[in-house]
Every structure is written in structure tokens, then in C-alpha cells.
Amino acid sequence: MARSITFREQAAHKSLFYRAVNLRHRLRMTYDLFIGDRLFSSWSMRGWLMLEKFNLPYRSHMTGLYSGTMAQDMEPLAPARLVPALRLPDDTVVGESLAMAETLAERHPDARLWPSDPTARATARWLCAEMVAGFGALRGECPMQLLHVWQGFKPSDETLADLARIETLWAHARGISGTAQGPLFGAYSVADVFYTPVAARIIGYGLPVSEANQAYCLDLLSDPIVRQWRAMGLTVQYEPFPYPQGLPSGSWPIGGVSSAKPVPGPSINDACPYSGNPVADFLDLDGQCWGFCNPFCRDKTVADPNAWPKFIALRAAVNET
Numbered sequence: 624m625a626r627s628i629t630f631r632e633q634a635a636h637k638s639l640f641y642r643a644v645n646l647r648h649r650l651r652m653t654y655d656l657f658i659g660d661r662l663f664s665s666w667s668m669r670g671w672l673m674l675e676k677f678n679l680p681y682r683s684h685m686t687g688l689y690s691g692t693m694a695q696d697m698e699p700l701a702p703a704r705l706v707p708a709l710r711l712p713d714d715t716v717v718g719e720s721l722a723m724a725e726t727l728a729e730r731h732p733d734a735r736l737w738p739s740d741p742t743a744r745a746t747a748r749w750l751c752a753e754m755v756a757g758f759g760a761l762r763g764e765c766p767m768q769l770l771h772v773w774q775g776f777k778p779s780d781e782t783l784a785d786l787a788r789i790e791t792l793w794a795h796a797r798g799i800s801g802t803a804q805g806p807l808f809g810a811y812s813v814a815d816v817f818y819t820p821v822a823a824r825i826i827g828y829g830l831p832v833s834e835a836n837q838a839y840c841l842d843l844l845s846d847p848i849v850r851q852w853r854a855m856g857l858t859v860q861y862e863p864f865p866y867p868q869g870l871p872s873g874s875w876p877i878g879g880v881s882s883a884k885p886v887p888g889p890s891i892n893d894a895c896p897y898s899g900n901p902v903a904d905f906l907d908l909d910g911q912c913w914g915f916c917n918p919f920c921r922d923k924t925v926a927d928p929n930a931w932p933k934f935i936a937l938r939a940a941v942n943e944t
């Protein structure tokens with residue numbers, strides 16, 4: 624015979640129901656970002672920055688840009704066929720970075736993806752559109768790579784002309800915003816997102832730009848969020864290297880060379896600094912052993928230990944007591 628449920632059971636069911644609805648709502652409010660690679664896909668980097676830098680909720684999905692499964696991985700997003708692609712909470716698919724940026728800006732006016740001043744905003748849109756449509760020589764000759772700095776790279780006249788054009792556009796932006804350094808329009812905007820992979824090319828190939836623009840490039844690449852993207856990229860081994868130059872290479876100028884290395888445990892900490900889950904994979908840094916819940920968490924930390932605020936806080940908490 625059916626038993627009538629108690630008030631307490633009813634309350635428990637109700638709370639479970641609301642928790643499930645809440646979770647579903649939270650998941651539905653999340654964007655799905657499809658990327659192809661971290662060290663080499665400049666457009667994937669732009670897609671990720673426009674979510675991560677403006678604190679928008681997202682899950683990222685890696686497609687097989689270099690493993691040959693990209694077309695198949697992108698099938699559910701048709702007709703989008705390049706990365707990045709974005710799926711909105713209502714399942715609408717948006718391809719092309721600029722369309723993604725406009726869509727996110729429209730849906731999140733408070734996040735201020737574009738500059739708030741109308742003249743600055745129009746100019747920022749211009750700079751981004753020119754990035755999407757232009758600089759073919761620079762893009763073709765200097766594929767983005769975040770691994771190291773090529774030594775002795777000789778840019779062609781066409782690439783030098785692209786660089787001159789970029790410097791003209793940056794000077795124009797700064798003339799409008801009245802900011803001599805830092806983000807082009809004062810506050811960080813989609814324009815800085817779009818030119819971060821250009822900064823990586825300028826630094827990664829040692830391309831000639833003014834001292835002030837060199838500093839701007841280093842600023843963009845020193846952003847902890849960009850360091851985190853690079854550190855995650857460094858967890859993947861590429862054999863063969865996709866864009867060889869036949870040149871010697873020097874180390875990346877930001878973050879220094881990591882002295883961390885994977886080791887067997889046990890670690891000082893029991894819980895992963897990122898997930899809070901039990902530790903299973905370990906690294907040594909300056910003679911101390913730290914644990915993480917999976918090899919990816921460990922390896923991204925090995926790549927750049929100082930890019931991760933939660934790991935920095937854990938080390939500080941242990942070493943200060």
C-alpha cells in the first residue's frame with residue numbers, strides 16, 4: 624500500500640527538485656566554446672579571451688584541429704566549420720570571432736566588452752574588423768606560436784608593411800582614447816583581445832616595433848589569464864612541430880623557465896588547489912612536493928607555477944605558517 628510522505632520528506636523532495644532546476648538553469652546559462660588548440664590557434668585564443676577576460680560563464684571543448692577529427696567534431700555545430708565557435712545557452716551556434724564578440728557584448732552590456740565611449744567603440748570595432756580581414760603577410764609568414772622566441776627571423780617587406788599598419792592603427796586608437804600605455808582604449812576591451820595573438824607574433828618572432836608597442840605586447844602576454852592559456856597549451860607535446868622555421872629559438876620572455884617537474888608523491892597538500900578533490904599527481908617545486916587531482920592540473924602548473932593564483936595561495940599558506 625502506498626505510504627503518504629511526511630512533511631520532512633516533502634521538504635527534502637522540494638529542495639532536491641529546486642536544486643536540480645537551479646543546476647539545469649545554471650548549466651543552461653553557460654556558453655559552450657569550441658576551440659582547436661592553445662599554442663597555435665590564434666583564433667581559438669581570441670574566442671577564449673572574450674569569455675575568460677570578461678568573466679562570462681563557459682565550458683570549453685577541444686576539437687581535433689591537428690589530430691584530423693576537426694570536421695567530425697564540428698558536425699554538431701554546422702554550418703560553423705572553423706574554431707572558435709560558440710553555442711549559446713539556447714543552442715544557437717555562432718561562428719566567426721567578431722560575430723561572437725558582438726553577440727556576447729549585446730547579451731552582457733555590463734561586462735563592457737567594447738569601450739563605453741561611442742567614438743572609442745566605433746574605432747575598436749574598426750580595429751577588430753581590420754584584424755579579421757587583413758594582415759595576410761604577417762599571418763601567413765609568422766603563424767602564432769606561444770612556445771619560444773625564434774632567433775634571427777627576417778620578416779619580408781610585406782610583413783613589415785603589415786606591422787607598420789598595425790602600429791598606425793594602435794597609434795590612432797591611443798590618440799582617441801588618450802592612453803599612452805596599457806589597453807588600447809584605457810579599459811581592456813575586445814580590441815586588446817583581437818591583438819593579443821598579434822602581440823604573440825611580434826614577441827615570438829622578434830619583430831621590429833616601437834619600444835612603446837613592444838611594451839604593450841609584453842603587457843598583453845603577461846596578463847595572468849594569457850599565461851594560464853599558454854601554460855595549458857604547454858601540456859600538449861607536438862611531434863612534429865607544426866610550423867618549423869629552421870631557426871634557433873630562445874625562451875619565452877614571460878614567466879621565466881619553470882623549475883617545477885613531475886615527481887611521485889606524497890605531497891604536502893591532500894586536496895587539489897583547483898578542484899578540492901584528493902590529490903593523485905605530483906610536482907616538485909623548490910624541493911617541495913605538491914599534489915593535484917589529475918595530470919592536466921599538475922602539468923599546467925609545472926609549465927608556469929606562477930600563473931595560477933590558487934596554487935600561489937596554497938604555497939603561501941603553507942610556507943607562511
Ligand SMILES: N[C@@H](CCC(=O)N[C@@H](CS)C(=O)NCC(=O)O)C(=O)O
Pocket residue numbers: 659663664665666667688704705706707718719720721755
Ligand atoms: N575568421 C575566423 C577565422 C577562424 C580560423 O581561421 N580558425 C582556424 C584556427 S586558428 C581554423 O579553424 N582552421 C581550421 C581549418 O582551416 O580547417 C574567425 O574570426 O573566427
